[in-house]
Amino acid sequence: MKKLFLGFCLLVGIATKAQTVADQPFLQDSADKFSLKEGEGNVNLLQVGSDRNKAIKVLSSQGLMLLYEKNLRQDVQYRPLLDMNIVALTEYQGQFVYLTEKAVLSNAWAGKLYINHGIEAPKAMGMGPDFLTLVAGEGNFAIFKNNQEVWRSSIESLNPISVQYDPNSGQFLLLTAEGLYQVDSVLKTAKKVFDGSDLTAFSLFEDTIVLGTTNGIQLLDRKTFTLNKLDQKLPWTEITSVNNIRGNLWFGSTKGAFKLREDGKYDYYASKRWLVDDHVADIAEGPDGSVLVLTQKGMSKIDFEPMTLAQKAEYFQEIQRLRHIRYGFTSDLAMRTPGDLSTGYFHDTDNDGLWTSMYLAGELFRYAVTKSEDAKQNAYEAFEAMERLTALPDLKGFPARSFERDGYEVGLHANGFSEEWRQQWEKENGRIWQLSDDELWRWKSTTSSDESCGHFFVYALFAELAPDKEWRDRAIHQIKIEMDHIMDNDWYLMDWNGKPTAWGKWNPEYVNSFPINVGDRRLNSTLILSFLQTAYHFTKDKKYKKGAEKLIKKYGYDENANRPATVIGFVEGEDLSNKWNHSDDEMYFLTIPGFVNYSFTEEQKAAHFNAAKSHWEVERSEKNPLWNYLFALSGGENIDSEESAWWLREFPMDLIDWKIDNDHRKDLTKIAPNFRSQTYTEVLPGDERTLHLHNGAYRNNGGSDGKREYAPYIYLLPYWAGRYVEAISAPQAE
Known part of the structure; x- marks a missing residue:
């Protein structure tokens, strides 16, 4: 078994006991999106399909369109088609077949398929074996074989939507908004086998006929046509398309697409993460195992690629290095044009040190697992950026939030507060950005406790795992000077103006001013004890x-820290207890390895572990792998490894901050408003909800306009932490 923090394990010999999930290939979904060009807004997109040659074509109100080199454009390959009014398309034996006002035809089979159908106002067609074809229009239909008419008939008020051949019965099924007809080409009969209303689409699926409606789906027995079930527990009930694609049942709706899973639930594809827009017109099988989703404003190609968690990490590592490194910091990418990565640029944030510490930790874990020189180089580069956070301020160990060249600083706010708040702050306290001694750089003040959490966590990890003693000593020096600053300033982060920062407060007068039910009393006690234990362990x-013993014996910090997480709750009149603070979870879990592993005694260690376990138990429903793996680093067992791997598999490949809404979904069970801000009975997969950092949870709705790409360390840190604690195996062959 791999040992935990190496220095700690030399003393007490603790090893990980997490269950290991085999990293075998799974189908990773991702989307390519193709929008209509500007000026084509009046085009109605009607149908989409692909053929055995992997050509993708779209039928629109202005003729055929072809997907070519990432663009939807007019299809001019076959000039005769340009002069035909095509009203429907289908695929037969892997080839395109077109229904025009005059004929059914194809350019395959040497162009021999040509049926002059004679149907007025044709709308739909279906094909069976040996080119058996049914063409339906308003009030009438006809069946053809070998390009010759077999039978023609009429049905009063017939307004066909779609036609399919049922190989089980050897008969055609014809759908209208008011019902389903069965048409027998041999007996030459047509009968209405199901009366309905507001029907929109249908498909054959196993022993069932699945009917889409404007308010859910209806499931008919495929033999008897009896209604077995009306289902409205769907992501959305206004169905526009139904299709059986390679044995999977897919639905299009006016609010996205979704696929039925084996467990009876749905994979939901909506928002610009997946689709050009959410109003689906058609869904079809695409090339290479893909699914094509046609919407009002374009088309999306959803791919399913066999991938291991390790391959996913490689993909994100490339993105991280390519467009998420700023002066060695990890950085989100801002975009001037929504979704256009070529317009991306860097800017500072309030927590550059914290986010960088999390990427740095992931690279340290990667180095420990793989001995990769690339991981070591990345870690050293990130460390130097963090090291400079205490070098620029002339405040003896005070860590800046960030730094930028003078005149180019962007984030003038702090902690996400408003512009009005910033102005008031600067009026009372001075400017947030301070000029460095060389007058070339500005460093960002008002540093908060979450920055300190990231620093002490990663410097301890660095001192354990970095291969070079010189670098390990530099990390220990950072621990020492940051701890000295806090102690020398009466347990505060003391800013340049001689005042404590808003959140860098561990002084007993501040900490114990809160009732025991307020999270900050428990959290801040845990943090400062962990910092002190870490400093003592290494120096x-x-x-x-x-210092720790004084806080414990005189001010009850161990008692504060060792209270179970279940004591945290709402306290009347306390601003910090209105709801559960998930940013506190991030600080807590980054802190617990040092809090538990560097305890001064075995008795203290057991108490600290039990406190950490109580917090982990509260958090389990989130299925957050980082919390699980950090708990394993702290000695936790049975850490929900399978749930963690599920989170990693479902993490989206598209990291752009798209606006996402799940509030309308009818397939989810809502729960009453609660202290933890949990909305549904279970956490949604990551690719179905808004992106957020690890300091957020249960955020099912939100996001923005697509002008930000999150840095992939959000995935990389938990993945490599999982590898380090052996909760995830090395990648395995299928």
Whole structure:
């Protein structure tokens, strides 16, 4: 078994006991989106299909369109088709077949398929074996074989939507908005086998006929046509398309597309993460195992690629290095044009040190697992960026939030507060950005406790896992000077103006001012004890141990920290207890490896572990792999490894901050508003909800206008932490 923090394990010999999930290939879905060009807004997109040559064509109100080199454009390959009014298309034996006002025809089979159908106002066609063809129009239909008419008949008020051949019965099924007809080409009969209303689409699926309606789906027995079930527990009930694609049942709706899973639930594809827009016109089988989703404004090609979690990490690592490194920091990418990565640029944030510490930790874990020189180089580069956070301020160990060249700083706010708040802050406290001594750089002040959490977490990890002693010593020096700053300033982060920062407060007067039910009393006690234990562990300087003992014996910090997480709750009149703060979860879990593993005694360690376990138990419903793996680093067992792997598999490949809404979904069970802000009975997959960092949970709705790409460390840190604690195996062959 791989040992936990190496220095710690040399003392106590603890090893991980997480269950290992085999990293075998799974089908990773992702989407390519193709929008109509500007000026084509009046074009109605009607049908989509692909043939055995992997050509993708779209039928529109202005003729055929072809997907060519990432663009939807007019299809001019066959000039005769340009002069024909095509009203429907289908695929037969892997070839395109077209229904025009005059004929059914194809350019395959040497162009020999040509049926002059004679149907007025044709709308739909279906094909069976040996080119058996049914063409239906308003009030009438006809059947053809070998290009010759077999039978023609009429049905009063017939307004066909679609036609399919049922190989089980050897008969055609014809759908209208008011019912389903069965047409027998041999007996030359047509009968209405199901009366309905507001029908929109249908497909054959196993022993069932699945009917789409404007308010859910209806399931008919394929033999008897009896109604077995009306289902409205769907992501959305206004169905526009139904298709059986390679044995999977797909639905299009006016609010996205969804696929029926084996467990009876749905994979939901909506928002610009997946679709050009959410109003689906048609769904069809695409080339190479893909699914084509046609919407009002374009088409999406959803691919399903066999991939291991390790391959997914390689993909994200490339993106991280390519467009998410700023001066060695990890950085989100802002975009001037929504979704256009070529317009991306970097800017600072309030928590550059914290986010960078999380990417750096992932690279340290990767190095420990693989001994990759690339991982080591990336880690050292990130470390140097973080090291400079204390070098630029002349405040003896005070860590800046970030830095930027003078005149180019962007994030003038702090902690996400409003512009009005910033102005008021600067009026009372001075400018947030401070000029460095060389007058070339500005560093960002008002540093908060979450920055310190990231620093102490990753510097300890660096001191354990970095291969070069010189670099390990530099990390220990950072631990020392940051701890000294807090101790020398009466347990505060003391800013350039001589005032404590808004959140960098561990002083007993502040911490114990909160009732025991307020999370900050428990959290801040845990943080400062973990910092002191970490400093003592690496320096063996007794002043850190004495400082911790004073906080424990005189001010009850161990008692604060060891209370179970279940004590946290709403307290009347306390702003910090209105709801559960998931940013506190991030700080807590980054802190618990040091809090537990560097405890001064075995008795203290057991108490600290039990406190950490109580917090982990509260968090389990989120299925967050990072919390699970950090708990494993702290000695936790049975850490929900399978749920963690599920989270990693469902993490989206598209990291753009698209606006996402799930509030309309009828397939989810909502729960009453609650302290933890959980909306549904279970957490949604990551690719169906808005993106957020690890300091958020249950955010099912939100996002923005697509002008931000999140940095992939959100995936990379938990993946490599999982590999390190052996909760994920090395990649395995299928």
